[in-house]
Amino acid sequence: QSIRLFPYNIVLIGFMGTGKTAIGDRLSQLLRMDTIDTDVLIERQMKTSISKMFEEHGEKYFRQIEKDMVKRVSLRKNTIISCGGGVVLDSENVEHLKETGKIVLLSAQPEIIYERVKNDQNLPVLKGNMTVEFITKKMEERKDKYESAADIIVDTSHKDKEEICQEIVYKL
Numbered sequence: 001q002s003i004r005l006f007p008y009n010i011v012l013i014g015f016m017g018t019g020k021t022a023i024g025d026r027l028s029q030l031l032r033m034d035t036i037d038t039d040v041l042i043e044r045q046m047k048t049s050i051s052k053m054f055e056e057h058g059e060k061y062f063r064q065i066e067k068d069m070v071k072r073v074s075l076r077k078n079t080i081i082s083c084g085g086g087v088v089l090d091s092e093n094v095e096h097l098k099e100t101g102k103i104v105l106l107s108a109q110p111e112i113i114y115e116r117v118k119n120d121q122n123l124p125v126l127k128g129n130m131t132v133e134f135i136t137k138k139m140e141e142r143k144d145k146y147e148s149a150a151d152i153i154v155d156t157s158h159k160d161k162e163e164i165c166q167e168i169v170y171k172l
C-alpha cells in the first residue's frame with residue numbers, strides 16, 4: 001500500500017556532491033514516492049552526457065535544455081525531484097519548482113564536497129579546476145541563490161543517509 005504523506009513534490013537542490021541523487025533515492029523508498037533526477041532525464045532525452053553537451057554546445061545550451069526539463073518535471077505530483085547543481089542560477093526554474101514542491105537545500109563543507117566529487121569525470125563546471133579553493137569560490141558565488149530558494153536546509157557534511165533523510169522528513 002502506498003503512503004501519501006506529502007501532497008507536494010520534494011525538490012532537492014544544492015551544490016555538486018551534496019548527495020541529491022542518493023538522498024532522493026533513499027527518500028523515495030522511505031516515503032514511497034517516485035523519484036526523478038533532471039540530469040538523468042536530460043542525458044536520456046539528448047542521448048549524450050552532460051559533459052559532451054557542455055563540450056560540443058556550451059553551457060548556455062545545456063542551461064536552456066535544463067530549463068525546459070525543469071518546467072516539465074514541475075508539473076509532476078508526489079515526486080522527489082533531484083535537480084542539477086546549477087538549477088538555481090535561473091530564477092524562473094525556482095519559481096516553477098516552488099509552484100508544486102517544497103525545496104530542500106542540501107549543503108556540505110567544500111572539503112567534503114571535494115572528497116566526494118574529485119574523481120567524477122562528468123562535472124564540466126569543475127573540469128580543470130578540481131580543487132577545494134575553486135569549489136569554495138563557486139559555492140560562495142551561488143550561496144545566496146541556494147539559500148533564498150530553500151524552504152529548509154540540511155547540512156550533509158558529517159551525517160549518513162539515514163540521518164539526513166530523517167532530518168528532511170522532520171523539518172518538512
Ligand code: S3P
Pocket residue numbers: 014015016017020039050083084085086087122123124125
Ligand atoms: C552542475 C551540476 C551537475 C550538472 C551539470 C552542472 C552545476 O549536476 O547539472 O554538470 O552547475 O552545478 P549535479 O549537481 O547533480 O552533479
